Amino acid sequence: MNNLFYIILKKDFKDNLLSNKAWFTISFFLLCLIIFPLAFGSSQYLELNVSISAIWISTLFANLIALDHMYKEDYNDGTLLYYIVNKVPLVIVVYAKCLSHWLFSGLPIILIAPLCSYIFSGYSENNLNLFISLILATPIFTLIGSPIAALMLGSSLRGAALTFITLPFYLPIIIFGVMGTNINNSNINAEFYLLLAILSIGIIFFPMITVKILKSIIN
Amino acid sequence: MKKKLSLTVTKLTCKRNSISIFNPLSFKVSEGQMLIIKGKNGRGKTTLIHCLAGLLSYQGLVKWKGVEGKIGYIGHKFGLKEYETVYDFIKFWKAVYDSKVSIDEVVEFFSLFNVLFSPIAFLSFGQKKKLTFVRLYFFNNNVWLLDEPFSGMDDNNRELIVNMIESHISNKGMVVLSTHEKGRILNIKNTKELVIE
Numbered sequence: 001m002n003n004l005f006y007i008i009l010k011k012d013f014k015d016n017l018l019s020n021k022a023w024f025t026i027s028f029f030l031l032c033l034i035i036f037p038l039a040f041g042s043s044q045y046l047e048l049n050v051s052i053s054a055i056w057i058s059t060l061f062a063n064l065i066a067l068d069h070m071y072k073e074d075y076n077d078g079t080l081l082y083y084i085v086n087k088v089p090l091v092i093v094v095y096a097k098c099l100s101h102w103l104f105s106g107l108p109i110i111l112i113a114p115l116c117s118y119i120f121s122g123y124s125e126n127n128l129n130l131f132i133s134l135i136l137a138t139p140i141f142t143l144i145g146s147p148i149a150a151l152m153l154g155s156s157l158r159g160a161a162l163t164f165i166t167l168p169f170y171l172p173i174i175i176f177g178v179m180g181t182n183i184n185n186s187n188i189n190a191e192f193y194l195l196l197a198i199l200s201i202g203i204i205f206f207p208m209i210t211v212k213i214l215k216s217i218i219n
Numbered sequence: 220m221k222k223k224l225s226l227t228v229t230k231l232t233c234k235r236n237s238i239s240i241f242n243p244l245s246f247k248v249s250e251g252q253m254l255i256i257k258g259k260n261g262r263g264k265t266t267l268i269h270c271l272a273g274l275l276s277y278q279g280l281v282k283w284k285g286v287e288g289k290i291g292y293i294g295h296k297f298g299l300k301e302y303e304t305v306y307d308f309i310k311f312w313k314a315v316y317d318s319k320v321s322i323d324e325v326v327e328f329f330s331l332f333n334v335l336f337s338p339i340a341f342l343s344f345g346q347k348k349k350l351t352f353v354r355l356y357f358f359n360n361n362v363w364l365l366d367e368p369f370s371g372m373d374d375n376n377r378e379l380i381v382n383m384i385e386s387h388i389s390n391k392g393m394v395v396l397s398t399h400e401k402g403r404i405l406n407i408k409n410t411k412e413l414v415i416e
Contacts, residue, residue: 003314003317004314004315007311007314007315008315011311014303014307015300015302015303018302018303019302073300076296077296077297077298077299077300078294078295078296078297078298079298079300081274081292081294081296081298082292082298082354084274085272085273085274085289085290085292086289086290086291086292086316086354086358087288087289088315218274219274219275219276
């Protein structure tokens, strides 16, 4: 079981590296961030200290963009079909896909975001909070997106529908994430606990739902 | 005791968008036998094979007995990534099936020396089709469902596949294959034909 997980993860990681689509996510994130200060005008930007919001918005949209091709290629070229007919456990496939999606659309953002926040706003007090809340929130983005990406596989207007369906589910996460980042009193971290709760429930439930959906989508 | 391999189908129909694709079918295939599904385009050959593989929901009874492990399946979709090399493809599926067959053996059997390290996008249609048969070679299953295995293949590859099927049948396997070609394709005595009207 473990072995299969590593094999599929490795393959998926390689696919992401080679197909160039995953790189689009992180470059989109950076581009989005660069546009924000330009659009505000630099002095006002510093005053408003919107860099945190800018980072969260960019993270959200970068995740949404990457979501589209989570299962699409495997569905289109029939690899999913072969997995199902040959009884390769789909749970393992889904977990591997989620992890590789997070490695390309979550992890780089987590690492870059505190640096970006410092460069854009000049403040560094919030950086640890930003780092922690991004660590908790980006896996939730991936997990929530996974069943919806699976659901949209057969649809012809997948791009627009995927965005509109996923966005409402992302809103609580982004609300708690931003609140968690802006905590001044570091003793009370209720938002982090809440995000952690959502993550620990989601890490079991969303892949299970995804497996069910993938099986019915193939029919 | 090992159960004897058999497939019994009674009154199988498949409905999609509340239109039944084919009239109720009943047939029986047993060990060491081959079923050739014939019919014109759009008569439901692929649908029937998908029903047998358990991919589609159906009405009626499909009863498998004595199936060991996985069902081998070749479909219209190849399951190949364009940017992957042939070697990576073989290595990946060998690992997924946890197969004991060595890569060298596969390369020799399918004569893939020339293309082993080139991306799959560079291969022709027939070569890609041949690659999908690598999956069948890897694991020791006794049921094969082949959907149009000969389309787009040249004579050499066709002979290779025919040999594979013949040796599979003689090892007490079962093959269900669909084709729209007329005339006899294989020299297997124990053959049943099913024509979908």
